[in-house]
Amino acid sequence: MTSTSDIGRLVREARRAAGFTQQSLADQAGTTRQWIIRLEQGRHTVTMGVVLDVLSVLGLRFSAELHSDDSDQPGAGP
Structure with missing residues (x-):
């Protein structure tokens, strides 16, 4: 996932697959x-803690990867 829109799509798909309405998911996640x-619309104003609660209710886990491109680092060269 590379954007808030990607997270929103994932949540929407998982919610529908789990049979939750938006309201029932909100109730379970405490929001x-x-x-x-x-x-679900990918708005940037959401709080990460609540995102994690929603993902937990849906049986999903947030994962992040650290990407580094050594060519962008000072002193890196051929």
């Missing part, structure tokens, strides 16, 4: 339906 809507 509001409006918040779920913003998350």
